[in-house]
Amino acid sequence: MELIDQSLGQLARRIPGATRLFDAHHLDFCCGGNKTLRTAAAAAGVDAAPIVEELRQLAGRSGTTSERDWQDAEAAELVDHVLTRYHAVHREQLPELIRLARKVEQVHGERADCPHGLAEQLSVMAQELESHMRKEEDILFPMIVRGHGAMARAPISVMRMEHDDHGVALRAVEQLTGGITTPAGACTTWRALYTGLRTFREDLMAHIHTENNILFERFAPAAVH
Template identity: 55%
Template sequence: MTAFDINLLDKSLGEIARDLPGASAVFFKHGMNFCCKGHQALANSIHEKKLDVEEVLEQLNQLIPAESADFSEKFVPNDELINHILERYHEVHREQLPELIRLAQRVETVHGRHPECPTGLASFLSDVEQEMEAHMQKEEQILFPMIQRGMGGLAKSPVAVMRMEHDDHGESLARLEQLAHNFQLPAEACNTWQALYTGLAAFKEDLMNHIHLENNILFERIDNYLGGH
C-alpha cells in the first residue's frame, strides 16, 4: 500500500469527494454516505460497509491523474457555487418529485396486490417534497443571500440548522430505498415501475451530491469563516 493510500484512508469521505473529482461516484456505487456522514474517515466507512480496502483504494487512485473543473472544486467562488446548486439541484428536485409521486401513485394503484409493490411510497414522497420545499426556500430566501452578501459570521447559525435538516434528508433517503425494495425490480415490472425506480435512483444520487456540495464545501467555508468578506 502506498503512502498516498494510507493518507487517503485517514481522510474523511467529504474531503475526498470534494477534492477528488469522480470520487463521489465511487462512494455512491458502494453505498458510502459521503454527504450526511461526510466527516467519517474512509477507513471507518470501508470497515462499516465490509468492503475490500484494496478495491476501493484502487478505484479512487485511478481518479487521481484526471483533471476536472466541475463544481466539486473547492476554489469555485460562493456566488458561482450557489447558482450551480440552485440550477442543478433545487430546480431539478422540483421537477423530479412531482413526477416520482405520479409514477408511484400509478404503480401502487395498478400493482397494489403484488408482494413487491412499493406500498406507501407515493405518500412518503409527498412528505419528502414538502420537507424539501421548505428547506430549499430557507436556503433561497435566508441563507444563500446572507452568504452572497458576505455575512459569513451571521450565517453560522442557519448553516447549523441546514446541516441538521440534511441529516433528516439522509434518513428519508434510507426510508425511501427501503420502501422501494432497494430499487430492485420484479421480473415482470411494467415500464412505469421501471421508470419509477430509475427516477428514484437518480433522485437519490442527485440529493446526495447536492448535500455534499453544501455540507462539505459551501458550509465548510462558513464554519471556517473568521470575518471580513
C-alpha cells in the same frame, strides 16, 4: 496525510469520481462526509484497501475529467449552481415521481413487490425538502451572497441536520423499493418510476455533498472523526 485518514468529504471534493466509488461501497459521503475513510469503512464492514487503490487511480486520471471543479468557484456562483442544478430540478422531479408512484400502487397493489407507501413517503419528502430549500433561499444563501457567510454557522448547522433527515428519508425510499431495483414483469410506468427514483437519489446525494462538503465547509468546517 494518507488517503485512508482523510474524510470522505475531503476526498469527494478533491478526486473526481470518488462520490460514485463511495456510493458503490455504501459509504455515506454526503451526510457522513466528516468521517475518515478508515472510520467509515470500518463502520460499514468494508475493506478500505481496494477503495484506497481505486481512489489513487481516479486521482491519476483527474486531469482528463470533464466534471467542473466547484471547489474553486466563487460563493455566489456556487449558490447559483445549487439553485439551478438541484433546487429547480427537485421541484420538477418530485411531483412526477409522486404521480407515478400513486399509479403503480393503484394498478399493482395486489403484487407483493409493489412499493406500498412509496407515494406517501415521497409526498412527505417533497414537503420537507421544499421547506428546507426555502430556508436556504430566503435566509442562508442571501447571507452567503452578501459576504456574511462567516456569520451563518447557526443556520448552516440547522441545514446540515436537515440534510441528515433527508438521508434517512432516502434510505426509507430504498427500503420500500428493494434498493430501487425494478422487479421482473414491471410495467412501463413502474420502470419509469424507478428510473426517475434512481436519478433523484443521485441528484439529492450530489446536492447534499455540494452543500455540506464544499459550500458549508467554507464558513463552518465540520470536525473530522
